[in-house]
Amino acid sequence: MDGTFAISQSDKRPMYLQIIEQIKQRIAVGDWSEGRAIPSIRQLAVDLQVSVITVKRAYLELEREGVIVTQQGKGSHVASNGGLGKRLREAQATRLAAMLGIRPKELEHRLREAGDRISEKETI
Amino acid sequence: MSDPAIELSGVRKNYKYFSLDNIHLTVPEGQIMGLIGPNGAGKSTTIRIILGLVHQDSGEVRVLGHRMPAEQIAAKWDIGFASEDMRLYESLTIGWHMDFMRRIYPKWDAAYARLLLKRFGLRADQKVKGLSHGQRVKATLLMVLARKPKLLVLDEPTTGLDPVARHEILRELTAVMADEGRSVLFSSHNTHDVEQISDRVTFIDRGRIIDSMDKEVYLERWRRLHLEVPHGVELPVLPGIIGVRRDGRLAIATANAFVPDLAHAYESSGARVHSVENMTLEEIFVANVEYSREEVEA
Numbered sequence: 360m361d362g363t364f365a366i367s368q369s370d371k372r373p374m375y376l377q378i379i380e381q382i383k384q385r386i387a388v389g390d391w392s393e394g395r396a397i398p399s400i401r402q403l404a405v406d407l408q409v410s411v412i413t414v415k416r417a418y419l420e421l422e423r424e425g426v427i428v429t430q431q432g433k434g435s436h437v438a439s440n441g442g443l444g445k446r447l448r449e450a451q452a453t454r455l456a457a458m459l460g461i462r463p464k465e466l467e468h469r470l471r472e473a474g475d476r477i478s479e480k481e482t483i
Numbered sequence: 484m485s486d487p488a489i490e491l492s493g494v495r496k497n498y499k500y501f502s503l504d505n506i507h508l509t510v511p512e513g514q515i516m517g518l519i520g521p522n523g524a525g526k527s528t529t530i531r532i533i534l535g536l537v538h539q540d541s542g543e544v545r546v547l548g549h550r551m552p553a554e555q556i557a558a559k560w561d562i563g564f565a566s567e568d569m570r571l572y573e574s575l576t577i578g579w580h581m582d583f584m585r586r587i588y589p590k591w592d593a594a595y596a597r598l599l600l601k602r603f604g605l606r607a608d609q610k611v612k613g614l615s616h617g618q619r620v621k622a623t624l625l626m627v628l629a630r631k632p633k634l635l636v637l638d639e640p641t642t643g644l645d646p647v648a649r650h651e652i653l654r655e656l657t658a659v660m661a662d663e664g665r666s667v668l669f670s671s672h673n674t675h676d677v678e679q680i681s682d683r684v685t686f687i688d689r690g691r692i693i694d695s696m697d698k699e700v701y702l703e704r705w706r707r708l709h710l711e712v713p714h715g716v717e718l719p720v721l722p723g724i725i726g727v728r729r730d731g732r733l734a735i736a737t738a739n740a741f742v743p744d745l746a747h748a749y750e751s752s753g754a755r756v757h758s759v760e761n762m763t764l765e766e767i768f769v770a771n772v773e774y775s776r777e778e779v780e781a
Contacts, residue, residue, distance in 0.1 A: 363745055373761050374679075401660065405660060408653055408679065410660075410681050410682045410698060412520070412682040412699050
């Protein structure tokens with residue numbers, strides 16, 4: 360299941376951020392659906408061959424962002440707060456835009472344009 | 484909260500040309516501790532004191548609740564130790580050694596031992612004298628791992644191994660952590676290994692512990708700030724910055740207690756902060772050893 364997690368040491372970002380990123384990706388593409396149980400901290404550490412403390416840090420961060428929920432004795436689940444996948448995809452798009460040097464205003468403008476084009480086509 | 488797996492307090496040991504000075508060290512149960520230090524820093528001496536193989540001149544050593552060296556016999560049933568200078572019998576096979584261990588240790592897990600044999604690419608009928616360095620290391624580790632000890636103490640387990648063998652060993656070490664009641668202390672020059680698998684990191688240099696803490700906290704505190712310093716601007720001396728290198732208008736400041744306020748303080752002095760970088764454990768290791776040696780000499 361976790362064969363597609365890849366933690367790289369040549370990646371400039373710390374390992375915990377890479378874990379966060381890859382969990383969010385799973386949620387964004389819909390592989391990890393809302394409310395789904397996710398591996399325990401210890402289990403994911405063993406699977407990824409990284410320290411427990413690193414995975415713990417990633418989970419704490421994800422919990423703070425409202426992406427996952429951890430309950431004592433019940434383990435961790437993907438949060439079920441509606442539209443989480445969509446929200447994460449939007450966040451990805453925003454980050455991508457920042458990387459390409461597109462400002463939020465411009466991004467909004469371009470998205471609106473793209474939206475208009477699509478709805479034009481649909482009306483035809 | 485259960486007792487720590489290892490607890491050293493105020494441990495000293497004097498040799499003619501080397502001394503361990505006031506060592507305090509705790510390995511909590513269920514964690515992997517990586518011990519890093521240059522050659523001759525005192526890693527092996529510390530490990531040998533933990534095992535009761537070397538007796539400290541003063542200070543307290545407790546391992547799995549046992550006082551060392553006095554209660555070392557009781558403690559050793561639950562400690563698995565492997566080091567580079569450990570020898571298997573050259574003329575005997577790996578299988579003979581496995582059988583030998585099974586007779587001594589009641590907790591020996593024969594099924595796990597066979598699994599490890601397969602994972603490590605070894606055969607029971609191989610004689611020790613025909614083994615490569617990597618195979619010897621793996622065979623020695625197999626003997627220790629299959630005992631399922633509560634505490635694993637490994638002195639340089641990955642030194643001299645090829646990347647595949649190193650990976651196999653790191654995998655087995657992290658697999659041990661699936662059981663919350665087990666703990667690992669391992670020493671290494673390889674900071675990548677330590678960065679990857681350890682929960683806590685201890686730096687040792689010239690017989691002293693420089694730092695010992697949660698690895699994530701540690702990586703968080705060390706940062707490199709790239710600065711642009713216009714003419715006429717003096718960089719302020721800030722707490723938490725251990726060194727500044729400057730060349731023309733560009734400067735690099737290294738922080739060992741980073742907080743965002745440090746960057747703000749540079750900005751308000753008139754400098755521009757271009758970037759704040761994370762550092763790898765290796766970079767931290769080198770910077771930390773250099774810094775602590777300067778401190779001692781100053």
